[in-house]
Amino acid sequence: MNTFWIILTGALVAASCGFLGCFLILRRMAMLGDAISHSILPGIVIAFLLSGSRDILPMLIGAAVVGLLTVFIVQLLSQNGVKADAAIGVTFTALFSVGVVLVSLYTAQVDLDLDCVLYGEIAYVPWDTWQWGGIDMGPRAAWGIGGVFLLSLLLVGLFFKQFKLCSFDPALAAAIGIPVVFFHYLLMTLVSFTTVAAFESVGAILVVAMLVVPSATAYLLTEKLHVMLFISMGVGVLCSVFGYLLASWMDSSIAGSMTAVSGLLFLLAFLFSPRHGMVIRMLARRRMRLGTN
């Protein structure tokens, strides 16, 4: 049963990150997850200073608030002339440094780092269960991530056309009357909630990787957004299953193994993608060379 819950939680994290990751890749903001993983430090320090405890609830609220702040600043900067990657870099280093300064000023004697008070570990997921009306409902993490995943699916499903146009051609979208800025902020809010919830359940590395790698893999394999979304979620689920098997075989970190598998799948797509794959292009070139002889 433990195995099932871990693979399920991993798959839910991978699928929800892979889903939103597609939009981030198209908007050239793939590293937003990494940025949030650092920028929430001041959130937890301030939450600690206000509440005086390292309990998960104040930590989670602090992280969520600063997570939102991060994506809003990034969005604000990037729509006012700062390149997306620079906007991400500026925002997260600034917020992270505020956190470091706060730690060294006020909480140097307390063990208050993100790894210790916020980031979860996927291996512990099965024991952190949720009771409802006296019935054991299974891991809290699976429900939490499942919830935000459903919210993303619902919102993106309802406004798929708008999201699609805003990602590919914001100018055209604005011209035909879609509130582009609103949809950008909506997407960013979803990313922020998903990452913070996932950090709390499974730790940082898995989330950062799943926001980028499955969608980058899918990007190599198709030209259609809806196909890309499905491939990306599928790759995420494969990472979870094979990553768990790998971790079990080597008795190693589960999140680490899932991430390693995602890298491997990306490599396969990079080499063998029907349209962009390196090997395929090499074969095509050889064919052309032979053709001209």
Place this chain on the structure above:
Amino acid sequence: MSKDKIFEEGQLLSAKTTYQRVLKGTFYSVLTAAFLLTGCGTKEEPATKPAAGETVWKVTATTGMVADIVKEVGGEHVEVTQLMGAGVDPHLYKASEGDIKRIDQADIIFYSGLHLEGKMVEIFEKMSAKKPVKAVTASLTREHLLADPAAPESPDPHVWFDVSLWMKAVEQVRDDLAAFDAAHASSYQANAERYLQELKELDDYAREQLGSIPKEQRVLVTAHDAFQYFGRGYDVEVMGLQGISTASEYGLKDVQTLVDTLVERKIKAVFVESSVPKRSIEAVVQGAAAKNHTVAIGGELFSDAMGEPGTPEGNYIGMVRHNVDTIVNALK
């Protein structure tokens, strides 16, 4: 002309089949790998041999120090599995897939507590509703513990370097084991008494040895504040560069103040730690050298983890002795 064309098509065909073969090969190797992995994954860990009709309890402990207590007190009635190996910083510990089994299959679990194991402690607190999960520091009250006045609810977890406090942890394990397995309570009692005697001797040894250093020079300078209890217990002034968390950064002023103190009080040595990088403390040595005061690196101290199993420092008593001897030799 037609001959050329046939040749060309032949090449094309072979290129295509090569590609298909590569794809097929990849597919099969992935499949085989998957089967191999599942095969290995379901392999059970070797079962413990019950000693002639007796149950041997499976005990899982987090750090080496905790595992050591359980081994000593539990004796032949327990088989101890330790999660965090030699040289592992408990703050940065990452669980592996096998740890799930090691935690799940344990009859009773002991951990250090006081947030030393980070998020793991929260999980243990939840699990304690279903199986015995015990913190060895549970009996320590506020007057035993050191905490930043700004955060009295978050005490320093490094209690094992005051041997007299760690003896309370031994008593805790003794009581927990006796309650868990009442049939062998007297055996746990006897084992604990013997171990407590050894620890008492260790405590005396440390106090006596450290007391032989002149008070002015009895200063322990190290990279990570794991020695606050040690300092209080044995009247040693402790100066560190970092805060308690291994993740917090040290400030520039910290380094300068430390260098000034070293020069002023003619302190002979500073120390590095097994689980913290040497770099930060070496900066201090160089700072003092610039002011014409030679400071030696006094040797390596064990802080959050013990030495490799099999070496003298691979158990708690050996580790404390090593630290005491290293400090005394360098400062005297």
